Amino acid sequence: MSESTPLLELRHVTAGYAQDIDVLREIQLRVDAGRITGLIGLNGAGKSTLVKTICGFLPPKTGSVHFRGEDISGVAPHRLIDLGICCIPQESSLFPYLSVQQNLMLPLLGRPKRFDAGMRARLQEVYELFPPLHEKRSQAAGSLSGGQQKQLEFAKAWLQQPTLCLIDEPSIGLSPKIAEEVFVWIERFTQANMGILLIDHNVRRVVRMSDRVCVLSLGRITAQGDAAEFRGNLHQQVQEWLGLHF
Ligand SMILES: Nc1ncnc2c1ncn2[C@@H]1O[C@H](COP(=O)(O)OP(=O)(O)OP(=O)(O)O)[C@@H](O)[C@H]1O
Ligand SMILES: [Mg+2]
Numbered sequence: 001m002s003e004s005t006p007l008l009e010l011r012h013v014t015a016g017y018a019q020d021i022d023v024l025r026e027i028q029l030r031v032d033a034g035r036i037t038g039l040i041g042l043n044g045a046g047k048s049t050l051v052k053t054i055c056g057f058l059p060p061k062t063g064s065v066h067f068r069g070e071d072i073s074g075v076a077p078h079r080l081i082d083l084g085i086c087c088i089p090q091e092s093s094l095f096p097y098l099s100v101q102q103n104l105m106l107p108l109l110g111r112p113k114r115f116d117a118g119m120r121a122r123l124q125e126v127y128e129l130f131p132p133l134h135e136k137r138s139q140a141a142g143s144l145s146g147g148q149q150k151q152l153e154f155a156k157a158w159l160q161q162p163t164l165c166l167i168d169e170p171s172i173g174l175s176p177k178i179a180e181e182v183f184v185w186i187e188r189f190t191q192a193n194m195g196i197l198l199i200d201h202n203v204r205r206v207v208r209m210s211d212r213v214c215v216l217s218l219g220r221i222t223a224q225g226d227a228a229e230f231r232g233n234l235h236q237q238v239q240e241w242l243g244l245h246f
Pocket of ligand 1: 017018023041042043044045046047048049050090
C-alpha cells in the first residue's frame with residue numbers, strides 16, 4: 001500500500017435494500033489513516049445504509065469498496081475485525097443479556113491468540129478510564145445507562161485497536177456531557193492513527209472535527225472536500241437543506 005492509497009475508498013458504489021430501489025447512487029468517498037471523514041446529511045439520506053454497505057451487510061450492486069487498496073466489496077461482516085475494521089453502529093451492537101466484560105471480549109470469540117499482553121493492558125486501561133464499566137463488569141450490558149452503553153461500545157472498539165472505525169451517530173440521545181466525552185474518544189482514536197468515518201447530527205461538530213467532509217443528499221454525494229472549505233459556508237448548506245436558500 002503506497003502512502004497515497006486511501007485507507008478506505010468507495011468507487012462508484014450503488015446499493016439499496018430492494019432489488020429495484022437504490023438508496024445510494026454512485027458514491028465516491030475516501031478515509032485516510034489518522035484522519036476523520038465526516039459524513040453529513042438529513043434523516044433518511046442514506047448515511048447508515050452507507051455504513052452497512054461498507055460492513056458487508058448490504059453488498060454494493062455496482063461499484064466497489066477498497067480497504068488498504070484491497071477490494072473488500074461485500075465482505076462477510078464477521079471478517080471485519082480480522083481486517084482491522086470496527087463499527088460503532090447507530091443502533092447498539094451490544095448483547096444486552098451478556099455481561100459488560102463478555103461484550104468487551106466478544107470480538108475475541110474464536111480468536112484466543114488476540115488475548116495477549118497488549119489486550120490485557122488495554123482492558124485494564126478501559127476499566128481505569130471508565131470506572132462504571134469496571135464496577136459493573138459482571139452485570140448485564142442491558143442494565144447500563146445509555147451513556148454507559150456508549151462507553152462500552154467505544155471501549156470494545158478501542159480494545160481491538162482497528163485501523164478504521166466507522167462511527168454512526170455516536171452522540172444521539174446522550175446528555176451534552178457524555179456526548180462531549182464521546183468526541184474526546186474519537187480524537188483519541190485518530191491520535192492512535194485510526195481512520196474514522198464519522199456520522200453525527202451535530203453538523204457543526206462534525207465539520208469542526210473532520211479533515212474531509214462529504215454531504216449526502218437523497219443517496220448521492222452532493223458536495224465533498226477539505227473540511228476547511230465547509231467551515232465558511234456551512235450555514236448556506238444547512239439553509240439549502242431546509243429549502244430556505246434562494
Ligand atoms: N432495512 C431497510 N429496508 C428498506 N429500506 C430501508 C431500510 N433501512 C433504511 N431504509 C431506507 O433507506 C433510506 C436511507 O436510510 P438510512 O437509515 O440509511 O438513512 P440515514 O441517513 O442514516 O438517516 P438517519 O439520519 O435518520 O439515521 C431511507 O429511505 C430508509 O427508509
Ligand atoms: Mg442513520
